[in-house]
Amino acid sequence: MHGGNNDDLQGLIGKSLGQFRIVERIGAGGMATVFKAYQPTLDRYVAIKVLPASYARDPVFVKRFVQEARSVARLAHPNIVQIHDFGEQDNITFIVMEHVDGGTLRDRLRGTGPNAAPRALPVPEAIDFIIQAAQGLDCAHNNGIIHRDVKPANMLLRKDGHLLLSDFGIAKILEGTTNLTRVGTGIGTPQYMSPEQGMGQSVDRRSDIYSLGIVLFHCLTGQVPFTADNPLTVTVKHINEPLPIEKLVAAQVPSPVIQVVQKMTAKQPHERFQAVDALIDALTSALAASNLSIPRHRGGGGLFVDPRGMSGLGKNTPSGSNLSVNPVSPVQPATITCFRCGAVNPSSRLYCTTCGDDLSNRRASADVYTVNGRPVLALLSIQSGPMTGRSYRFHQDVTTVGRTNGNDLVISGLTVSRRHARLWFSDGHWYLEDVGSANGTFVNNVRIYPPVVLNDGDVINFGDEVVVFNVTYGP
Numbered sequence: 001m002h003g004g005n006n007d008d009l010q011g012l013i014g015k016s017l018g019q020f021r022i023v024e025r026i027g028a029g030g031m032a033t034v035f036k037a038y039q040p041t042l043d044r045y046v047a048i049k050v051l052p053a054s055y056a057r058d059p060v061f062v063k064r065f066v067q068e069a070r071s072v073a074r075l076a077h078p079n080i081v082q083i084h085d086f087g088e089q090d091n092i093t094f095i096v097m098e099h100v101d102g103g104t105l106r107d108r109l110r111g112t113g114p115n116a117a118p119r120a121l122p123v124p125e126a127i128d129f130i131i132q133a134a135q136g137l138d139c140a141h142n143n144g145i146i147h148r149d150v151k152p153a154n155m156l157l158r159k160d161g162h163l164l165l166s167d168f169g170i171a172k173i174l175e176g177t178t179n180l181t182r183v184g185t186g187i188g189t190p191q192y193m194s195p196e197q198g199m200g201q202s203v204d205r206r207s208d209i210y211s212l213g214i215v216l217f218h219c220l221t222g223q224v225p226f227t228a229d230n231p232l233t234v235t236v237k238h239i240n241e242p243l244p245i246e247k248l249v250a251a252q253v254p255s256p257v258i259q260v261v262q263k264m265t266a267k268q269p270h271e272r273f274q275a276v277d278a279l280i281d282a283l284t285s286a287l288a289a290s291n292l293s294i295p296r297h298r299g300g301g302g303l304f305v306d307p308r309g310m311s312g313l314g315k316n317t318p319s320g321s322n323l324s325v326n327p328v329s330p331v332q333p334a335t336i337t338c339f340r341c342g343a344v345n346p347s348s349r350l351y352c353t354t355c356g357d358d359l360s361n362r363r364a365s366a367d368v369y370t371v372n373g374r375p376v377l378a379l380l381s382i383q384s385g386p387m388t389g390r391s392y393r394f395h396q397d398v399t400t401v402g403r404t405n406g407n408d409l410v411i412s413g414l415t416v417s418r419r420h421a422r423l424w425f426s427d428g429h430w431y432l433e434d435v436g437s438a439n440g441t442f443v444n445n446v447r448i449y450p451p452v453v454l455n456d457g458d459v460i461n462f463g464d465e466v467v468v469f470n471v472t473y474g475p
Contacts, residue, residue, distance in 0.1 A: 012050070017089050020048055020096060036099060045099045046084060049167075053091050062088070069095060071145060072168045076451045077433070078398040078424045079136030081156060081166040097166065102159040105129060106152035109218060118222045120251055126219035127257070127283050128294045129155065131406075132163040133212060134283075135422075135435075138276040140168055141205040142436060148203060150211035151192040152218065160365050162397055190234040191224045195267050198235035206269040209279060213264025213272075220261070221247045239267070254290035257283075277436070281418065284406040294406070339364070340392050355392065366397035367474060369428060375474040378423060378430055383459075383466040385413050393472060396425035401462060415439045415463025423454075430454040430471070439463035 012022045012035065020037040023045070027034035032049045039046055055061045065086075073083040085096040111119045121129070133155055140147060147154075147168055154167045190198065194210035197203050218224050225244050226237035243265050248258045260282045266272045273279040287293060335344045339361045343354035352359055367375035378399070381391040392409060400407040401423065403416040411420075417437035424431055433451040434441035441448050442461040454460075456471045 012092075017048060017050075017092065017094055018085070018087060018096075020046060020085075022048065037096075047097050047099045049095045049097065051093045051095075053093075055093060057091070062093075065093060071143075075140060075143060075145065075168065076431075077136055077139040078162075078422060078426075079132050079164055080139060080168065081164045098164075100156040100158055100164055102157040104153050105155035105157060105163070105215070105219075108157060109152055109222065120222035121219045123220065123253060123257060123290070124287065124292050124294055125161075126216060127287055127292075128161070129163050129219065130212060130216045131280055131283055131294070133165055133215070134276045134280050136163075136165040137205070137208050137212065138280075138435070140165075141208070141276060146203055146205060147208050147211075148197065149189060149192075150208050150215060151189045152215055153189075155215075160363065160397065162366070190231040190238070191226070193235060193238060194269075195239040196269060198238055204269070205276065206272050206274065209264055209272050209276065210266075210269075212279075213261055216261055216264065217243070217248065220253050220257070221251045223247070225265075254286070254292070256286035256289040260286045277419065280406075281404075284404070340394070341390070363395045363397055364474070366395045369396060369425065371473065376425065377472045377474050378425070378454075379470040379472040380409065380423075380460075381468045381470065382411070383468055385411070385465055387411065394423065399423040411462060411465050411467075413463060413465040416465055417463070420462050430469070432460065432469075437463065 010025065013024060015022055017037070019041055020039050023036045023038055025033060026036045026047070032051050035048045035050065037046050037048045038044075051065075055065075069083065069086040073086070076082070081100065082098045083095060084098065087094060108121070109118060111117060120126075133150070137147060137150070145168060147165065149167055150165075154165060156164045156166055158164070192211045192214045194203065194207040197207050214224065225247070226234050226241065228234045228237060243262060245258060245262065248261065253261075260279075263282070264272060264279065273282065336347045336349070336359050337344055338352035338355060338357050338359060340357040341352065341355040343352055345352055345354075345359060349359055351357065364375070367377070369376050376396065378394040379391055380394065382388055394408070399409065399422065400419065401409045401411065401416075401421045402419040403410065403412060404418045407419065415438075417439065419435050420437040421441045422433045422435055430453070431451045432441065432443065432448065432454050434448055440461075440463070443452055443454065443458050445459075445461075454469050456469070458469045460467045460469055
């Protein structure tokens with residue numbers, strides 16, 4: 001099998017690349033064809049991205065491919081698609097990554113149905129996706145990796161709305177190959193490309209921020225800001241033409257959000273947000289100024305956790321529980337119990353008046369890993385400060401911990417950073433990661449840097465604030 005076009009690659013279906021058996025083709029683009037494959041040794045499905053065969057014959061490409069694939073594979077973040085393997089077989093160069101079954105953000109923007117027209121997203125949903133993408137970019141940037149091709153097609157969505165960035169570094173891999181076309185057309189996607197990238201200049205994290213701003217514009221208006229009959233003209237428009245703010249105004253986007261989009265997409269890099277954390281702060285503040293809040297269907301966005309009046313939750317094991325058997329069912333005709341904190345709310349409420357959690361408990365859909373039929377959950381019990389004695393349960397999606405509004409668990413201690421840490425569940429384990437906090441995250445008095453696996457009973461310090469982690473179980 002030496003072909004490089006989609007028809008040739010169609011013959012891979014039913015065959016194997018290494019230990020991966022190709023099942024079906026699930027996507028194709030200018031840079032690669034994507035297949036769904038089965039890995040018998042781990043009894044799981046994966047996605048395999050097959051790059052054009054012409055690249056495999058380029059020695060510069062092969063060297064860059066190995067270097068960059070190893071760098072990207074080391075990224076461990078809940079908003080980045082995990083790379084499992086990469087290799088070459090029969091002149092076929094491929095990357096193996098986790099399989100995400102909810103489509104892409106591009107699919108979401110296209111709408112559904114045979115006659116679907118491009119559509120804009122509600123402002124909170126759009127900003128939710130952009131913050132998730134920004135969190136993934138932040139991890140990459142902190143590890144010295146620039147994406148270079150930020151666009152909706154590279155943002156994969158799980159069915160619960162959790163976003164994962166893909167294709168990190170592929171544009172960089174291709175930069176040094178000998179078979180590219182002229183500047184602005186061979187690497188990246190012109191509709192989302194920064195002016196400096198379009199001119200062939202060196203790029204840094206601010207280029208990714210520009211591209212992310214164009215994605216946000218697309219989400220808010222249902223269209224990209226600049227179009228033309230050819231890619232080069234689109235690139236020139238990014239360089240010279242002002243962003244069509246009138247389209248954001250026509251879409252009734254709140255003024256604070258428009259201001260953030262403008263700063264993200266400034267023509268000069270020094271006029272943009274200089275780092276992703278500043279961007280996330282600005283997006284969170286713009287939402288608050290617009291009297292909006294992030295949807296609560298997944299991790300990464302939340303409301304302030306007020307420590308006053310919370311009901312304590314105790315540790316729960318498969319053999320016994322002191323939690324509500326059905327936390328989302330009314331405990332009396334006019335009330336409903338919050339899954340997260342156990343507080344009782346009027347049944348007319350959508351969100352818990354104590355901790356802000358979604359009372360419909362939609363995030364339970366993330367709980368796919370079970371023990372004896374019961375979902376594995378995380379329990380965080382506060383051991384210091386004004387929240388001492390309070391406990392909160394969390395589903396298997398992403399939980400963010402920090403000092404400010406916009407986190408799932410807000411701990412107001414002065415040594416806690418605005419965005420301090422992330423907790424998530426994968427492959428049967430709970431993972432904790434510090435996200436560049438000023439005072440560090442410690443597990444059993446050892447400061448952590450890359451993600452670590454948590455064990456039942458571990459003591460966590462977010463700065464000086466003490467929290468005990470326990471594994472607990474749902475109904």
